[in-house]
Amino acid sequence: MKVSFPYMGTTVIYKKLLEQLGHDVIMPPIPSQKTINLGVKYSPEFACFPLKVIMGSYMEAIEKGAEVIITSGGHGPCRAGFYEQVHSRILKQEGHNVEFIVFNSMFRDFKNFYKNLMRIKADNSWIKVAKSLMLVYDMMKKLDVLEKEVQVIRAYEIKKGETTRIWENIQRIFDQANNKKQIREAFEKGKELLSKVRKHDVKPQNRLRVGIVGEIYVVMEPSINMKMEELLGSLGVEVERSQYLSQWVDYNVLPDFMNYTHEKEVLKKGEKYLPIEIGGHAKQTLGQIVDFSKRGFDGVVHLMPFGCLPELVSQSIIPRITEDLGIPVLTLSIDEQTGVANNLTRVEAFLDLIRGKHSKKIS
């Protein structure tokens, strides 16, 4: 079957898994202005921004021949599996014949999960499925390690844009890897390439570190968040995201008893400010800010889709965290009208602020 999926972050992973199982993968194009326009045109006006962009992505994938769309349902009280509801209804209304396979947590509805799994499994043996999953998981972990390195090096590169180009190259190399050995080689190659980036020598006490937190889609998808990581990097700042794909998998897919993820710790740290999960990533957002602050980061950029319900709750609480812990936080809400110029000014002003604070701290 010709399958596609929503575009988010390092998509080579999803592609690889489906290819391993012998499916015909239609890559959704990287979200562009066209994607956004399409999405905005066909989505409810006040729907959240990720819903709109994904809507556009689906339409482009269908244009390219996708027949089946695979997506996750999520399990929070917000957004949750409901996106698919709206997406599939609207696509049908627009005359597109496409089928959705929605993966909700297997702990909630195993029967459905199993049914979906069987579809994806197709004629492969279970051993093959297990192997492919392991392979992709391994790949995901390794890519995340490299990406974290990218986010640090970028701040100090001498030739602007070099690190990003290498990172794109690394993803292509991984795309070619089809077994354990090749993945290891890709990883080594990636490390080597990154080590060759020529860097400015910046004294440790002069380094600035900024964390990025917020709703998963706008955090993970550079094409709709003004390429925030690249932007901060190019302004000389080390970056770390609150979310990485492998973390997400560890936290959401592994059963509780083997789930010793950092994310659990982080959630605890935010508890003072928000004692319960309220959907989306609100609780993570607050926990991550506390965590970044405790780890000595200089500031945090908080990204949220315009009107995002849980993130509005976190946004309301953030000023108090700043007051309590002294960590500056810049909230940017993102939608189809996000003026890049306007937000750019805000980011620059924010960096001036934390630079000032930083130099006071060390002097």
Next chain:
Amino acid sequence: MKIGIPQSLLYAYYFPFWKTYFEELGHEVVVTPMTTKGIIDRGVKASVPEICVPIKIYLGHVITLLEEVDYIFVPRFVSIRKGQFFCPKFMGLPDMVRYTFKGIEEKLISPMIKTNSDNIGNTFSDYKFMEKMFGISSQKNIKALEKANEVWLRFREYSKKGYTITEAMKIVLDGYGESSFSTNSDSNSSVTIGLIGYVYNIYDSFISMDILNRLREMGVKVKTFEMLEEDSLEKELQRMNNKTMFWTFSDKLLAAGYSFYNNPEVDGLIHVTAFGCGPDSMLGKLLDMDTVEYNKPFMTVRVDEHTGENHLQTRIEAFIDMLKRRKMNMKRGA
């Protein structure tokens, strides 16, 4: 003690319960006046700009109470139906309040509401903490809850008889007779409208500009979700099986919407939604897409703090006229 209750959000659905409960415990209950321009302005100032109008209004009510009372009641609504939740903003409401207003912490009473039915009085454990807070015995607490429950259930019965929430409250709390209000049942109106909207929008006359009574004044019979039997809503939800929205009140409205679509007595649907409501954008879209299938007109009224009254009146009138003409034509056609 003086306990303040904001006349906002779920006030319209649960006030009879809350009032009875606190009074049974021997406290005085202070309620904010109905939303005014002043209350809204205060709320807007205290909120993050993008948040929905109902939350802004709620914060305005909280500020209004701040100076006047010993405690402010801000419950944390998490879930009143298995597998469903409240909109995230309800779940984080006490935290938003606590971290927005300095020094309010000691004043907050915030039970966490997690039950499996609308009847929030049936899990005593949610209110256990009040015993320590007010130094009362479990026995007294339970008795107060039982009494509150009883009053609330009576209140719900009146809703189901077709009284508006305002009327039902007056009957159970202020001793008005049933005959003081002409309910829907005895009007010989020409058109029936299914009015879909959260209680805090429909019954906040500042937000909805009293659309319910406006409709009645035009001789229209109005049905709202809280006038329907829970079973029938439940049945609609079952029919949709997995296709519900996870948010309790949004689901109730969705179910009510479909039950209105399926009810031959209902001539058209009006959806009242406050600016910035995320769940409503989905809810409205789904119902709107089905207007063709059920062959019933559907109208959205989106309100915010600036909506003009005349504009609304004109739109409703036009909609009702259209429904009347339509009905005539259908009769003639038959």
